Each structure stands twice: as C-alpha cells, then as structure tokens.
Amino acid sequence: MPETTDVAIVGAGIVGCSAALELAAAGLRVTVFEEKGPGAGATRAAAGILSSQSDAEGPGPLLALGLAARETYPQLTEELRSETGIDVGYRTRGTIVLALDSGDEAELEHRYEWQSMAGLPVERLPAGRIHVLEPQVNRAVRQGLLFPLDHQLDNILLIQALSALAGARGVTFRLGRRVEAVEESGGRVAGLRLAGERVRAGQVVIAAGCWSGQIQGLPEKIPVMPVRGQMLALDPDATIIEHVLFHSGRYLVPRWNGRLLVGSTLERAGFDATVTAGGIGRLISHALDIVPGLKDARIREAWAGLRPGTEDGLPIIGRSSLSGLFYATGLFRSGILLGPLTGKLIAQLLLHGRASHSLQPFDPLRFTPASR
Ligand SMILES: Cc1cc2nc3c(=O)[nH]c(=O)nc-3n(C[C@H](O)[C@H](O)[C@H](O)COP(=O)(O)OP(=O)(O)OC[C@H]3O[C@@H](n4cnc5c(N)ncnc54)[C@H](O)[C@@H]3O)c2cc1C
Incomplete structure (x- = not known):
C-alpha cells in the first residue's frame, strides 16, 4: 500500500517548513519530502536580514508583502523561543x-x-x-x-526552530528523499513519485526553491531560476x-x-x-x-x-491549474523575510480557498500565455 498523507510538501526550506507548521496546526496530516536536510537550500545560506524597506525598489505588491511579513516576526520569534527553547537571535x-x-x-x-x-x-x-x-x-x-x-536574525537557528516546532506539531519529515514527479488522476493531484516509491496525497505544495521547476509532471512551466x-x-x-x-x-x-x-x-x-x-x-x-x-x-x-x-522579480504563490496542487516559491532575495508569511498564506489558501493577503500579483499562472 502506498503511503498516504493529507498534504505532501516538497522542500524543507523556510517556505516548506512554515507551510507545514500552519497546516499541521489546523489538524491535517502533513509530510515534508526533502532531498537533503531542513534549510539545506537557500535558507541556510542566507544573511537573515528582514529588509522590507532597505532593499525595496518602490511601492508595489512586493513592498506590501514585505511590510506584512516584517510585522509577523516579533510574535513568531517569541513563539519559537517559548515552544522550542531556541532563541533565533532576532536583533x-x-x-x-x-x-x-x-x-x-x-x-x-x-x-x-x-x-x-x-x-x-x-x-x-x-x-x-x-x-x-x-x-x-x-x-x-x-x-x-x-x-x-x-x-535581522540567525536564519540557521530559525530553520532549526521552525522544523523542530513542525515536528512537535506532528509533521512527518522524510529527509534524504528527492521527489521526482507530481502525479495526477482524474483531473486532480494524486500524489508524488519518488525513487522506488509512490505517495498518495490529497493536496501537494511545491516549495522546492530554485529547483521547483525541475519536478516532472507540473501542469505549467514554473520559471524559477x-x-x-x-x-x-x-x-x-x-x-x-x-x-x-x-x-x-x-x-x-x-x-x-x-x-x-x-x-x-x-x-x-x-x-x-x-x-x-x-x-x-x-x-x-x-x-x-x-x-x-x-x-x-x-x-x-x-x-x-x-x-x-x-522573470518579473515577484514570488510565485498560489494555485496551479491542477486541482489540489499549489506553488510557494520564487522568493528570491527576501525569502527569510517572506517565508513564514508565505507559508501561512499558502496554508490559508489550501484550507479555506482564500488568503488574508492578496496573492493575485503572485499568481503562478501569470506566466502562461492564456492569462496574459
Ligand atoms: C547568499 C544568500 C543570502 C540571502 N540573504 C537573505 C536575507 O538576508 N534575507 C532574506 O529575506 N532572504 C535572503 N536570501 C534569500 C532566501 O534565502 C531565500 O529566498 C529563501 O531561503 C528561499 O526559501 P525556500 O524555502 O523557497 O527555498 P530553499 O531554502 O532553497 O529550500 C528548498 C528546499 O527544497 C529541497 N528540494 C529541492 N528539490 C527537491 C526535490 N525534488 N525533492 C525534495 N526536496 C527538494 C532543497 O533541498 C531545499 O532544501 C538569501 C539567499 C542567499 C543565497
């Protein structure tokens, strides 16, 4: 029998771990598939600056998302400290x-x-x-x-704390497991294919950072570079x-x-x-x-x-054209700032069909010719 989960998340970077945390808190069975280890991609490499303004090029949706993301940090760092004992060095x-x-x-x-x-x-x-x-x-x-x-904060401590809290909330981490493909059945997502294994999932979130576009079976081109x-x-x-x-x-x-x-x-x-x-x-x-x-x-x-x-410097956050499949990637230079809020918003979309912050500018389908 293939393993079955409510939500399968591809990638245990800051985005995947944040989304997992939110979805598990809502009572779903969540499994995160990660080729290496938590944060092994861009997340551990980062500088941990929460630069909503100092890096902003002008008013627009990215600035608005960054300002909203910045506001979440005092409470998040406190929650992580009290629930995991990890002080993430928020300065x-x-x-x-x-x-x-x-x-x-x-x-x-x-x-x-x-x-x-x-x-x-x-x-x-x-x-x-x-x-x-x-x-x-x-x-x-x-x-x-x-x-x-x-x-700013220490992004390495942050990913340790996020993954620890996700684990404590019941998220299953399958580390060292590379996802090869998304599978569909009857016009909706059916699960994931890994080497020698298939996993059934009710919903799938692609949070594989710059590798997101390499996963086979995606219904559209995801131009992350x-x-x-x-x-x-x-x-x-x-x-x-x-x-x-x-x-x-x-x-x-x-x-x-x-x-x-x-x-x-x-x-x-x-x-x-x-x-x-x-x-x-x-x-x-x-x-x-x-x-x-x-x-x-x-x-x-x-x-x-x-x-x-x-291509356009904006994140890719939202539904795919395949029912049950979501993307949360493309956070470029600001993923430490934006990652926890992105995880929360994609979880809201998956759970309630809408998010508390407008995701329209970050629509994954904006790159497909029909939506231009
Ligand atoms: C040098 C540097 C400095 C930065 N400084 C800052 C900063 O100061 N502030 C800021 O806000 N942002 C900063 N960033 C940006 C930030 O690090 C990223 O935007 C953010 O980490 C992206 O997170 P993610 O979860 O989307 O991707 P990642 O952290 O890259 O995670 C993706 C995960 O998916 C896994 N994966 C990939 N493919 C598969 C697969 N097929 N199957 C299973 N697992 C897979 C990878 O192993 C990886 O762990 C910096 C980035 C760099 C490189």
Whole structure:
C-alpha cells in the first residue's frame, strides 16, 4: 500500500517548513519530502536580514508583502523561543544604508522621498551621526538612511526552530528523499513519485526553491531560476558594528555570536553553488571599503547558496491549474523575510480557498500565455 498523507510538501526550506507548521496546526496530516536536510537550500545560506524597506525598489505588491511579513516576526520569534527553547537571535537595531559618493547620495535621496511620502519609518543620517552610531565606518561616508524596523536574525537557528516546532506539531519529515514527479488522476493531484516509491496525497505544495521547476509532471512551466549568492563570515576580535550596513547592494551583518557576515554576490551560474576566488575577493574588498578596521579580522568560512529568482522579480504563490496542487516559491532575495508569511498564506489558501493577503500579483499562472 502506498503511503498516504493529507498534504505532501516538497522542500524543507523556510517556505516548506512554515507551510507545514500552519497546516499541521489546523489538524491535517502533513509530510515534508526533502532531498537533503531542513534549510539545506537557500535558507541556510542566507544573511537573515528582514529588509522590507532597505532593499525595496518602490511601492508595489512586493513592498506590501514585505511590510506584512516584517510585522509577523516579533510574535513568531517569541513563539519559537517559548515552544522550542531556541532563541533565533532576532536583533532589533535596524539597518543603515550608506552613501559613499554622489551617485549613492542621489539614490538614497530618491529612496528617502518615496518612502517618507508613503509614511514608512526612515531617518536621514548625516555623516557625523553615522560615526556616532558606527564609529568604525569609513570616514569617507557622506550620509546614510536608517531603517529602524528592518531587523535581522540567525536564519540557521530559525530553520532549526521552525522544523523542530513542525515536528512537535506532528509533521512527518522524510529527509534524504528527492521527489521526482507530481502525479495526477482524474483531473486532480494524486500524489508524488519518488525513487522506488509512490505517495498518495490529497493536496501537494511545491516549495522546492530554485529547483521547483525541475519536478516532472507540473501542469505549467514554473520559471524559477537559480541566482547564486556567495557569503563570507569573519571573526573580528571585538564587536565592530551594531547595525546591518548596506552599500551598493552588498551588506555587513553583525551576528549575535560576534561573527560578521559579508554578503553577497548576485550571479547567474546555473545550479552551481561553488565559492569562487573572484566572488570572495569582491566581498572582502567591499567589506574593507565600508569598515577599514576589518583588515585583521579572521576569515571563518565562506559558502554559496542559490536564490529562487523569477522573470518579473515577484514570488510565485498560489494555485496551479491542477486541482489540489499549489506553488510557494520564487522568493528570491527576501525569502527569510517572506517565508513564514508565505507559508501561512499558502496554508490559508489550501484550507479555506482564500488568503488574508492578496496573492493575485503572485499568481503562478501569470506566466502562461492564456492569462496574459
Ligand atoms: C547568499 C544568500 C543570502 C540571502 N540573504 C537573505 C536575507 O538576508 N534575507 C532574506 O529575506 N532572504 C535572503 N536570501 C534569500 C532566501 O534565502 C531565500 O529566498 C529563501 O531561503 C528561499 O526559501 P525556500 O524555502 O523557497 O527555498 P530553499 O531554502 O532553497 O529550500 C528548498 C528546499 O527544497 C529541497 N528540494 C529541492 N528539490 C527537491 C526535490 N525534488 N525533492 C525534495 N526536496 C527538494 C532543497 O533541498 C531545499 O532544501 C538569501 C539567499 C542567499 C543565497
């Protein structure tokens, strides 16, 4: 007899684990199939910045989703701490974006204008104020913006806590199991095919990050592409910065344990998660431009991960054209921020047929010709 479950989820990244948690809390039997281990994809590789505003390019559905996602974090981190005993290192100092030349200044001014017009919390920082807040920042810095609500956490602890809580709520994790295909029967989803095994499922959620489009049997093309990000962890002798610092799309993140993360590259390298000399060289050079005093910091480790990118930069969250099959992927650079809320919304859609936040802009069927 094939194994049977109410909901089968493909992928135990932040999205799959978050969805599993919500669905199990609603009383469903949930099984998560994961090729490697919880968070083994982009989730463990990330920097853990919850940058709803500091990374936003303009008003729109992604900003709205990011702001809603940010609001869920205080309660989520507290719930994880009380129910699993894991403190996920949620640090609430905010994020500073720095300008080092006139081009940066114009960009910051534009961002300040549209965000303050939209009523979002953002504060101009003259150079003198930056040096009070962050004395180690390069003296050449001209100005900055403080985003006081863009916080950060330790994404590795977060996925440990989410998967632990999901397990405690009865979710079954089938680790080391690669899903080959989605199967259908009679016009609706029937389950999954794995090597040497078939699993029957009433509903299926594809949360396999940048690998989502590789699963066979999907009723439409899911254009998720891997975008490589290389990262570096440094061990400074003492606390060298307090805030997350952004400049030119790169960032420094001071962790709860004294480590300093430097990220990240944005590369189209296929499914190749190699760490390269060129990538790490650029990160080191960037880190020293921002905080010259890091020159003696020890290099602790380097790694790379594959972000799930999409053609239009928007996530893919919603129903497929096959009854009972759902997608929750394409969170690109913001999956740590958006993952828990995405899990909640896809669970609502599956359970109640509608979600508490509009998912229309993220409709998976927007890429199919008929819906254009
Ligand atoms: C270097 C880097 C830095 C980042 N920094 C940040 C940040 O600071 N803030 C932020 O919000 N976001 C950040 N991100 C983005 C964020 O990490 C991702 O958007 C998010 O982790 C995506 O989560 P996911 O669950 O969709 O995918 P993943 O975490 O990739 O999980 C997908 C899982 O599916 C499994 N899988 C794949 N195919 C199959 C299959 N066929 N069968 C079974 N299992 C399968 C994989 O093994 C994997 O575990 C960063 C990403 C990178 C790479």
